[in-house]
Amino acid sequence: MKMSLSKAREIIKKYQGKEGVLITILQGIQDVYGYLPKDTLKIVAQERSIPPATLFGIVTFYSQFKLSPCGEHIIKVCHGTACHVTGAERITEAIVGMLNVKEGETTSDGKFTLEKVACLGCCSLAPCIMIDDKVYGKLTADKAKRVIRRISPDTGKG
Numbered sequence: 001m002k003m004s005l006s007k008a009r010e011i012i013k014k015y016q017g018k019e020g021v022l023i024t025i026l027q028g029i030q031d032v033y034g035y036l037p038k039d040t041l042k043i044v045a046q047e048r049s050i051p052p053a054t055l056f057g058i059v060t061f062y063s064q065f066k067l068s069p070c071g072e073h074i075i076k077v078c079h080g081t082a083c084h085v086t087g088a089e090r091i092t093e094a095i096v097g098m099l100n101v102k103e104g105e106t107t108s109d110g111k112f113t114l115e116k117v118a119c120l121g122c123c124s125l126a127p128c129i130m131i132d133d134k135v136y137g138k139l140t141a142d143k144a145k146r147v148i149r150r151i152s153p154d155t156g157k158g
């Protein structure tokens with residue numbers, strides 16, 4: 001089924017003739033679609049007279065913007081200082097290996113999106129990750145994998 005672009009057009013139209021609203025437009029589109037579909041970016045580039053490469057540069061500069069749909073569960077691995085020194089990198093590697101996904105990407109089955117974030121605000125539990133709305137702290141690589149397996153028992157098998 002082809003995605004309807006009418007909502008994106010509506011948002012762009014709302015800001016027609018206004019300056020300094022590009023980020024607001026992009027946020028509005030992302031709120032509707034959950035990410036920034038390629039076709040909506042084409043319209044933004046056209047309507048706002050922005051070269052597509054420039055627009056792409058802006059979109060990729062801001063980590064809040066997503067270029068692909070999110071998975072069912074969002075895993076945020078904290079890379080703040082406390083988590084960094086207590087093993088965020090090891091946890092990331094374990095998750096990357098288990099899910100076969102890179103940071104910023106979604107697994108091919110659409111179950112998980114892996115994100116890298118700054119301090120989650122619970123440094124005393126470092127290293128920690130957040131899956132959806134829940135924080136898991138004092139993790140090791142193995143514990144992180146167990147948490148994910150509890151959410152999705154078939155993940156990382158075979």
Ligand code: FES
Pocket residue numbers: 078079080081082083084118119120121122123124126127128
């Ligand atoms: S640095 Fe990870 S929660 Fe603060």
